[in-house]
Amino acid sequence: MCEFKKENIRQSLEVLYRKVDDCPLKDLRLTFFQMAYIISGNGFLSINGHRIAYKTGNLMLLTPNDCYNFDIEETTEFLLIKFTSDYVKKYRWKNICEIECLLYYSTHLTGCILRNESDYPLVRSITQSLLQGVRHSDLYEEDLQMHLVNALIVIAARNIARIKPTQLKVNADQRIQDIITYIQNNIFSPQKLKAAVIAEAFDISDTYLGSYFKNQCGETLQHFIATYKIRLIEHRLKFSDRRINEIAYEFGFSDESHLNKFFKKYKNLSLTRYRKSKAAERIVQAE
Numbered sequence: 001m002c003e004f005k006k007e008n009i010r011q012s013l014e015v016l017y018r019k020v021d022d023c024p025l026k027d028l029r030l031t032f033f034q035m036a037y038i039i040s041g042n043g044f045l046s047i048n049g050h051r052i053a054y055k056t057g058n059l060m061l062l063t064p065n066d067c068y069n070f071d072i073e074e075t076t077e078f079l080l081i082k083f084t085s086d087y088v089k090k091y092r093w094k095n096i097c098e099i100e101c102l103l104y105y106s107t108h109l110t111g112c113i114l115r116n117e118s119d120y121p122l123v124r125s126i127t128q129s130l131l132q133g134v135r136h137s138d139l140y141e142e143d144l145q146m147h148l149v150n151a152l153i154v155i156a157a158r159n160i161a162r163i164k165p166t167q168l169k170v171n172a173d174q175r176i177q178d179i180i181t182y183i184q185n186n187i188f189s190p191q192k193l194k195a196a197v198i199a200e201a202f203d204i205s206d207t208y209l210g211s212y213f214k215n216q217c218g219e220t221l222q223h224f225i226a227t228y229k230i231r232l233i234e235h236r237l238k239f240s241d242r243r244i245n246e247i248a249y250e251f252g253f254s255d256e257s258h259l260n261k262f263f264k265k266y267k268n269l270s271l272t273r274y275r276k277s278k279a280a281e282r283i284v285q286a287e
Helices: 085-090 096-108 119-135 141-161 174-185 195-201 206-217 221-239 244-250 256-267 271-286
Strands: 005-007 013-020 028-030 033-047 050-054 059-062 067-083
Touching: 013 119, 013 141, 033 119, 033 141, 059 141, 067 119, 067 141, 085 096, 096 141, 119 141, 174 195, 174 206, 174 221, 195 206, 195 221, 206 221, 221 244, 221 256, 221 271, 244 256, 244 271, 256 271
Parallel strands: 005 028
Antiparallel strands: 013 067, 028 067, 033 050, 033 059, 033 067
């Protein structure tokens, strides 16, 4: 745990505009989520020991217990959207668990969280509307602000969900990108994740699929599927109160024992022990 000063907010949601030459506050540890949209300027975000460059148009996401500083090289305009875990939980999302889990996962990413190019103009438009509301508050502004922030949260979550293999080739062709998206979209349907089914969906032989995926991604197809599934199961155990048998059913396992065997193979811990250890970590972090 970093020895940084805790940064708190008074409300469950705050939207602020800041134009600064130097970060007025240093060595902070968040107790809430914070999206920072870079309206203009550049510099570095130091977060949890990592130094990440930022520039105009970037959307950065920080999570509770992240330790950070902004090191500003060029005068920077920020739109800061701050919201608590309770804010996320109280809104009636269609996929509440997935939204909260994905937001927490962003702490493992680096730099701008936007992965879909088509989302850049959409985020820019939403942040401009939020900025207008900050500068010129009007009737129903609070309700409008909430809807715009919620749209940003959903965009952030869907971009974080598009995690790629760490060794994916920079010039990887579109077909491998589509295969990865297919896997992520069907992660709860084991029958659709069989090599033969994936191969048929993309009109390639199942014998070629394995070598093609490994050549493009640096890992086997089954390893990518398994580790992606494990990450989602970890999220369920850490951030939801779902029973283990419910998680097993959700991911298509025959029973709790089958899921436990699968999880222990990759994490060297039973599902129950993993959940208890993470609950204990959260208690320590909150102190």
